[in-house]
Every structure is written in structure tokens, then in C-alpha cells.
Amino acid sequence: MDLVLEPGGNGEKTVLVYRALRAAIVDGRLPAGHRLPPTRALAADLGVSRGSVATAYERLGAEGYLVSRVGSGTFVAPTPAAPGPRRAPADPLRPREPWKPRPTSGDQRPPRYDFRTGIPDATLFPFDTWRRLVTAEMRLGANNPAMYASPAGHPALRAAIARYLGVSRSLRAGPDDVVITNGTQHALDLIARVLLRPGDAVAVEDPGYPPARMLFESLGCRVACVPVDEQGLVVTALPAGCRLVYATPSHQFPLGRAMSLARRRELLDWARRRAAAIVEDDYDSEFRYRARPLEPLHSLDTAGRVIYAGTFSKSMLPSMRTGFVLAPPGLRDALAAARQLGDGYGSPPIQAALARFIDDGQLARHVRRAGREYGRRHARIAAALAAMPGLAVLPSAAGLHVTALLDAGTQAAPVVAACAAAGVAVEDLAEYSYATSQAGFVFGFGATDPSLIDEGLAIFADLLARHA
Known part of the structure; x- marks a missing residue:
């Protein structure tokens, strides 16, 4: 138990110990039922006499803050005495708009x-298989647990994702193209930080995914909400000077339509002519119930304008917090550097286990x-x-x-x-x-x-x- 005594003379040690303990109880740092250390141990920790601690314990017991049990020790009372009136703490710091948490x-x-x-339905997930893989990686130490990992992600996972996307989505990608993230929202944050400046114009679908719009707005971008029709995002409605377009072409959220091939080509041509970037969010593409999907924008892109983002939150579990970005060569190092400055890197054991889960065919079987x-x-x-x-x-x-x-x-x-x-x-x-x-x-x-x-x-x- 760490207590800090206020400065005071030698004659005030008992009072200082009493005040420190009482404040810790009132503030909730010492909860009801908490066992206090023996007087000799606390006195040694605080550098005071045992008598000062014993006297403070007795006074707090008399006031109803502590209870003593013979043979067991001294405990914080189940219902400590109500503290006296306290001045409301000053709260001078206020966040700038629009920081407000959304319910989850x-x-x-x-x-x-x-x-x-x-x-997703967690009851469909093969927890036993996943638990064995994670346990094995924890036992192996996921390479060197005492060292910091690569911000771009575990090499085995980057390679596994590249292979998986080649089979499942016909995407041509190598391990160096993949940057691991904590999901799509994290990917959008990294992309925006390395590509956009405050005041830049960004386009999102309307209706669309609100957290994407809110993220770009929080970074000071001018966000244009562009309508969606039966063929997808209306390219002719994109604003002039737009630096980035966020779209869900395979399965528009929330309307569910797929962007037509003609509209995809129109969007790619627009991005090439305007030197703009397209973020392709391919969420939920694993679960298809009828025809094969159209080719992703990333596969049709010949100008290097598409950044492909995906996540395992729906195909596996949201709590895994693992996603990825297929980054054009010019952005790979910048995205890795942005992650390094933000949260450093992901969990090596989880990433290594996910690589085995993919390569062993478990992900495809689960999907x-x-x-x-x-x-x-x-x-x-x-x-x-x-x-x-x-x-x-x-x-x-x-x-x-x-x-x-x-x-x-x-x-x-x-x-x-x-x-x-x-x-x-x-x-x-x-x-x-x-x-x-x-x-x-x-x-x-x-x-x-x-x-x-x-x-x-x-x-x-x-x-x-x-x-x-």
C-alpha cells in the first residue's frame, strides 16, 4: 500500500498517517473490506514509529472507518463513515469538438x-482450436517477447493474409504490401494521418458508415457526404479538390448493394485524373449467399490509387482487434511509422496464432x-x-x-x-x-x-x- 504523507514536523506524524489513510478510504483507493498491513510493516514503509500508525488505526476505528478482527487484522469498514462536505474539484480542461464516445x-x-x-455470432467460432493456437504461441514466446515487434505486423501474419486474399478475393499482394492494424477504424486513422492535412476535402457515402465520417471530421478535414444510387457512389457528385474517397463497393453499408463494374471504373478514372486516393473498405465480403462478387477496386486499379482495408472482426471476433491494409508502395513505410508513433504494434502471440489459423485452413473452414x-x-x-x-x-x-x-x-x-x-x-x-x-x-x-x-x-x- 503506497501512501504519501504531507510535509510536516516530527510531532505531526500520527496526524499525517491518519489524514493519508482517511483520504485513501474516502477517495475509494482503499475499498470496503480491504485489509490494511500490520502496524509494524506500514510504519517501516512510511518511515514513522509503530506507535504513530497504531494511534492512527485506533482513531480511524473509533470514527467508523476501520474495523479490527482478532486474529485476522484491520480492515476498511463495510460502510465507512460519510466524509464531510468537499469542494467540487475544478475541471478547467475541456476537449475540442467532436469528442464524444458512441455507445457500443x-x-x-x-x-x-x-x-x-x-x-457476429460468437457461438459459431471454434474457440477450442483458437485457444490451442494462442496457448502454443504464448508458450513459444512468439519469437522474442522481450523485444519490441515490427509496427507493420508479424511477418508470418502478413504473408498469410497476402496468400488468403489471393485465394478468397483474387488480389495480387505480397507480404510487403500488408500492414497489420487494430481493425478498419484504426486503418482509416493511419491512412488519414499520413495522407491528409486539416482542411483537406474527403468524400464518404451517404448513407454510410458514421464512424468514418466522424474520424475524418475529428482530424479537421472537410467531409462531403456523397449520395449512393442503385449502382453505388455517385461519382459525378464528388466535390472538386477531393483528396480521398472512402467507399464500400463490394457491399455498400448500410444499403447492401454492390457497386456496378461501370461505376467502379468511373471512380478509378476519376481518382487517376484528380490524383486522389480511394479507401476500399471490403467489410463482410467473406459471407456471400449468391453470385461471386465483382472484382475489388484494388484489382482493377492500375494507377496505384486504391488502399484496400479489411478486418477479422466479422469473420472471426471483434475482440481480436485485428485488421490490415494493402498499401501502395509509397505509403507502406509511412503507415508503419504512423502506427509506431500511435500504439507501437499489435500483440505478437495473437498475430502469430492468427497466421497459423489462416494457413492451416481454419479460417476458410470457419467462414x-x-x-x-x-x-x-x-x-x-x-x-x-x-x-x-x-x-x-x-x-x-x-x-x-x-x-x-x-x-x-x-x-x-x-x-x-x-x-x-x-x-x-x-x-x-x-x-x-x-x-x-x-x-x-x-x-x-x-x-x-x-x-x-x-x-x-x-x-x-x-x-x-x-x-x-
């Missing part, structure tokens, strides 16, 4: 009927197994929503959510609120919109209990009918 799935109790987006289950949920939810009057289900062939648009003149917010009161968590499409005015709902199905899907959708249908 871990901040709230899961609802009974959970149709929130972005949450196939989970994809079959997600496909069944996707079909059930899409069919049920399509049968509800007033809803138009948007076609989607991939991902972990389904989006449905409402008829004109109907608002989603009252239905979402009524659903929440009934234990049904469904998301309002307006939460992902900035300037667009489409009304609708977004249904995630990764966290949904399959046995409760029909029941939850029936409650939603009833509440939709009432409010429509």
Missing part, C-alpha cells in the same frame, strides 16, 4: 430480439460453416420483411444485415422506439444518413438467436402495422 454493443445489455448490426448459417438467417429475414406491407427489401448478396425501405410518408423512428420498448433491437436507416432522406430499417442477424427470429419479426410486424 458491449455498453448495453443484449436485448431479447437482437437485430443490431456489426455483431464456410458460419456462412451457411448466416445464409439461412439472411433468407428468413429477407423473406419475412418482403411479406410486410409498406416495406421494400433491398437486394443484397452478402454481409450480416438486411435493409428495408419504408413507403414514402412513413417514419421509422416511432417504430424503432416501440420495438425497443418491446425488447426488439432494430436500427433506423436515418442513423446512417447525413443529407439523404430515405426512411427504413437495418436488420442485423449476426447476434440474433435463430430460435427467436420469427418471434422477433412478428413483434416488429405488429408494431409496424400500428405506426404505419
